[in-house]
Amino acid sequence: MRAAAFSSYGSPSVFRMMEFEDPQASSGEVRIRIKAAGVLPFDRRVRKGWTPPGLSIDFPVIPGNEFAGIIDQVGEGVNGFSVGDHVLGFTVLKSYAEYLVVNPDRIVIKPANMPWDVAGGFSGNGQGAHMALEAIGVGNGDTVLIHAAAGGLGTFASQLAQVWGASAVIGTASKGNHDYLRSLGVIPVTYGNGLVERIRELAPEGVDAALDAAGPDALRASMELVKNKERIRTMVSSDLAQELGIPSSFGTRSVARISELTDLYAQGKLHIHIRKEFPLNQAADAHRKIENGHGRGKVVLTVD
Ligand SMILES: NC(=O)c1ccc[n+]([C@@H]2O[C@H](COP(=O)([O-])OP(=O)(O)OC[C@H]3O[C@@H](n4cnc5c(N)ncnc54)[C@H](OP(=O)(O)O)[C@@H]3O)[C@@H](O)[C@H]2O)c1
Structure with a gap:
């Protein structure tokens, strides 16, 4: 071959x-x-x-x-x-x-x-997003912050959080990806200097849970915005997470996990x-x- x-x-x-x-x-x-x-x-x-x-x-x-x-x-x-x-x-x-x-x-x-x-x-990004959102306990009524929301992982995580009942998903991306995020039902925010302030304008009390698929700045911003560290995960900055006392536990990939995602796709709930x-x-x-x-x-x- x-x-x-x-x-x-x-x-x-x-x-x-x-x-x-x-x-x-x-x-x-x-x-x-x-x-x-x-x-x-x-x-x-x-x-x-x-x-x-x-x-x-x-x-x-x-x-x-x-x-x-x-x-x-x-x-x-x-x-x-x-x-x-x-x-x-x-x-x-x-x-x-x-x-x-x-x-x-x-x-x-x-x-x-x-x-x-x-x-x-x-299956890679799909299951990555599934495991991460499960680890931060995304559910009904949550306001969820997803860093790098337009990327492969973020595309899955942004939509799955809504399927699991999040009342709002705030996603970071460059300006050129904001319309894309809106099309996924996500409130777009530009990353970079002033990120925490921009998110506080949208969520004055902070957010309930955060997923970082971007890097150290995103993880630090999450620490300021999420009250409970157990509800933060990073896919990128594991050393910093350890330093900040953020858990690194995730589940494992499985047929059950992909089946849930393929069922959602078949029902038109994932794009x-x-x-x-x-x-x-x-x-x-x-x-x-x-x-x-x-x-x-x-x-x-x-x-x-
Ligand atoms: N199973 C998994 O999927 C998995 C597991 C472990 C780790 N990861 C890690 O997760 C990260 C993302 O993976 P991916 O597949 O989604 O990558 P990707 O498809 O290449 O997407 C990267 C995204 O990051 C955004 N971005 C770049 N700089 C940023 C910043 N400073 N703040 C916020 N967003 C920023 C980009 O948005 P703009 O184009 O708008 O700049 C782009 O949409 C990678 O580092 C990967 O190694 C993924």
């Missing part, structure tokens, strides 16, 4: 299209012919030399943490999935490829109304904007696209 992979760490230019043996589904596994794979900041960290916990890295590395595709092999003992099923799911690495073998406890059936590009970029899609052989350009940390929605690789 062909895959977008690298044999040294570094800039996006380390990507090459490489040939690998086709993986085969063993007992208890399925093989998926990949149609689309999301591009995440997680993949960028791997490309730059970070080793995800519990793994050891051997070159060449095929990154890719989320995917969608069609099952083309079903190993012995697998129940509930058949050849031809359209699925989406999660992995740690290896989805920037034509084929991926996974355990079926990492996939769900793709909703019929979900295009392949959305499906390929669905996922595709920032740009690239063919698999342009993985380097896809990484360049996420490299600057700005933009709205998801970057996705498509696989012919």
Whole structure:
């Protein structure tokens, strides 16, 4: 099979299209012919030399943490999935490829109304947002602050907070993304100097809970605006969080979590904007696209 992979760490230019043996589904596994794979900041960290916990890295590395595709092999003992099923799911690495073998406890059936590009970029940020909002206890009547609300993670978190009953979601973004946030039902606020004051104008008593997908300034602002530290989480600044006494606990990814999200999508309650899609052989350009940390929605690789 062909895959977008690298044999040294570094800039996006380390990507090459490489040939690998086709993986085969063993007992208890399925093989998926990949149609689309999301591009995440997680993949960028791997490309730059970070080793995800519990793994050891051997070159060449095929990154890719989320995917969608069609099952083309079903190993012995697998129940509930058949050849031809359209699925989406999660992995740690290896989805920037034509084929991926996974355990079926990492996939769900793709909703019929979900295009392949959305499906390929669905499970990583979707589950990240789900875990974070669960950890900060978002529920009925909450005013929730989401930093970096227009990004891949923020796009999911902004909408999910409303589905879970938040009465107001305030989201930070640059001016160019304010209309996008409004379209998601979010009250937009520009980040940068004076952020806390701008949010206090909207929420004089502060906010009930905050999710930081931006960085240290956002986390410090959250500390000023949220009374209960238990209701703050960061996806970015774990060292600062520890220093400030903000918990770092999150749940884990699961089929139950993605199923809730795919059900919401099927009901028209989640809208996922595709920032740009690239063919698999342009993985380097896809990484360049996420490299600057700005933009709205998801970057996705498509696989012919
Ligand atoms: N499962 C997960 O999704 C997960 C897990 C762990 C960590 N994270 C981390 O969460 C972060 C966001 O991920 P992502 O996938 O959403 O990235 P992304 O799609 O690249 O989005 C980045 C967003 O950050 C915004 N932004 C840039 N500078 C900002 C600032 N100073 N204050 C507020 N917003 C700012 C940008 O908005 P503008 O374009 O308007 O500037 C952009 O929309 C990454 O650092 C990632 O590593 C995600």
